Amino acid sequence: MDPILNRFGYDAFREGQQEVISALEEGHDAIAILPTGNGKSFIYQYIGIKDKCRVVIVSPLIALMVDQVASLKQMGIHKAVAITSLMTEAEKNYILSTLKEYQFIFVSPEMLQAPRFFKQLSRLEIGLLVVDEAHCISQWGYDFRSDYLFIGKMRKSLGSPRTLALTATATTQVIHDIYTFLGLNKKETTYFQGHAFLKNREIDVISVEGLRSKMLSELLKRVEYPCIVYASTIKEIEGLKESLQEEGFTKIDTFHSKRHSSDRQTIQQKFLRGELNILLATSAFGMGINQSNIRTIIHYQLPQTLEDYVQQIGRAGRDLQFSRCIALVHPDDFSQMRRKIERSYEVDDDEETELHQNIKEIVNAFRWNNDQTSAFIKKQRERKLKQVERIEEFANTTLCKELYLAQFFGEKRKDSCGKCSSCRHLDLFLMEITSKWNEVENSKNSFEESFKKLFNL
Numbered sequence: 001m002d003p004i005l006n007r008f009g010y011d012a013f014r015e016g017q018q019e020v021i022s023a024l025e026e027g028h029d030a031i032a033i034l035p036t037g038n039g040k041s042f043i044y045q046y047i048g049i050k051d052k053c054r055v056v057i058v059s060p061l062i063a064l065m066v067d068q069v070a071s072l073k074q075m076g077i078h079k080a081v082a083i084t085s086l087m088t089e090a091e092k093n094y095i096l097s098t099l100k101e102y103q104f105i106f107v108s109p110e111m112l113q114a115p116r117f118f119k120q121l122s123r124l125e126i127g128l129l130v131v132d133e134a135h136c137i138s139q140w141g142y143d144f145r146s147d148y149l150f151i152g153k154m155r156k157s158l159g160s161p162r163t164l165a166l167t168a169t170a171t172t173q174v175i176h177d178i179y180t181f182l183g184l185n186k187k188e189t190t191y192f193q194g195h196a197f198l199k200n201r202e203i204d205v206i207s208v209e210g211l212r213s214k215m216l217s218e219l220l221k222r223v224e225y226p227c228i229v230y231a232s233t234i235k236e237i238e239g240l241k242e243s244l245q246e247e248g249f250t251k252i253d254t255f256h257s258k259r260h261s262s263d264r265q266t267i268q269q270k271f272l273r274g275e276l277n278i279l280l281a282t283s284a285f286g287m288g289i290n291q292s293n294i295r296t297i298i299h300y301q302l303p304q305t306l307e308d309y310v311q312q313i314g315r316a317g318r319d320l321q322f323s324r325c326i327a328l329v330h331p332d333d334f335s336q337m338r339r340k341i342e343r344s345y346e347v348d349d350d351e352e353t354e355l356h357q358n359i360k361e362i363v364n365a366f367r368w369n370n371d372q373t374s375a376f377i378k379k380q381r382e383r384k385l386k387q388v389e390r391i392e393e394f395a396n397t398t399l400c401k402e403l404y405l406a407q408f409f410g411e412k413r414k415d416s417c418g419k420c421s422s423c424r425h426l427d428l429f430l431m432e433i434t435s436k437w438n439e440v441e442n443s444k445n446s447f448e449e450s451f452k453k454l455f456n457l
Contacts, residue, residue: 031191060136065108150181207329219326241280251276310405401420
């Protein structure tokens with residue numbers, strides 16, 4: 001057996017790992033599209049250990065970096081460090097002065113472009129540059145983190161080291177952006193796309209009208225824990241926490257950007273230890289945890305993009321055991337999404353939004369004139385509205401949900417999963433039942449019948 005595989009507790013390579021590793025060992029750049037939980041991080045860890053080379057990983061979230069460093073140290077790989085905004089100046093100075101001693105270096109796209117850090121990094125030999133969660137180039141770069149669009153520029157300044165882009169979700173447009181903004185040559189880059197989804201996840205979409213909070217409460221009484229509940233706004237998350245606590249749910253907490261970083265770390269650890277059953281979260285928690293035993297994902301509302309949805313359900317069932325992903329959908333959800341997008345592009349002289357600031361940074365970097373700027377803004381607005389159209393289509397389709405997602409992300413498959421809400425005709429059944437929930441005499445029976453159907457009892 002391969003000693004590195006054994007070191008990581010693997011019996012064999014998982015789908016795509018060996019193919020991508022072989023390409024990198026031959027000196028090629030690579031783009032790997034692999035489902036969440038399929039061991040994407042293992043690829044660059046394997047290369048770093050086998051080739052005894054320095055690996056620089058560009059990562060979107062502090063939680064991801066910290067988690068990866070901790071995982072490496074648990075395996076006895078101590079020359080790993082994450083340089084983050086949470087560090088004191090003294091801590092940063094020490095790491096910068098000893099940067100050559102580290103084999104695995106985790107940084108954000110913003111830190112990569114920090115002059116002091118880049119000066120030190122440019123003096124080192126880099127065996128592999130990794131862009132983790134590479135879809136962020138396309139999804140975040142245009143909207144609020146323009147630094148993602150300039151990773152390719154920094155890569156060129158580092159001498160164009162061997163590069164690996166990793167993600168679980170990528171449309172044709174996203175792949176195009178990865179090639180473009182990383183400066184990768186298509187002819188010299190190995191592209192690998194695996195199956196879009198792990199077979200142990202069940203996807204259910206349920207239509208609700210005026211009964212969303214009631215449905216959530218009933219679901220949480222029946223689902224298997226640990227469970228993550230995603231909602232669209234912080235206000236809604238905090239409101240749900242209060243109402244659910246009043247109903248007797250005690251092992252519950254929230255995770256979002258307004259909570260202090262130390263609180264978020266504490267909450268995450270409690271969730272990992274099983275001290276919390278339910279976590280109410282925004283998309284900030286979408287990529288911020290590597291917990292293998294999450295059994296249930298509930299979307300109180302769907303996100304605006306299918307990419308975000310797949311990233312979020314990817315938190316479930318990473319131990320390859322059965323997991324359930326349930327989305328609650330109201331007919332007004334999608335019109336509200338569209339209004340929110342239109343409002344986000346409205347210019348307010350009194351308050352410049354994060355989106356407007358990001359657009360300014362992009363415009364200045366590329367030195368666009370007014371016509372080019374207007375065309376860019378129009379294109380991005382249309383892109384976002386199209387994304388809402390696609391997730392609405394996913395929610396409403398009577399065809400297999402998993403097959404729809406697989407084909408959306410370019411997977412060539414024609415077989416239905418046989419277990420999603422469309423395949424089981426679950427959505428229509430529940431819609432009929434839930435319409436009667438306000439009728440007191442039918443309430444108890446309706447609940448019991450609907451959930452027997454939902455949970456295959």
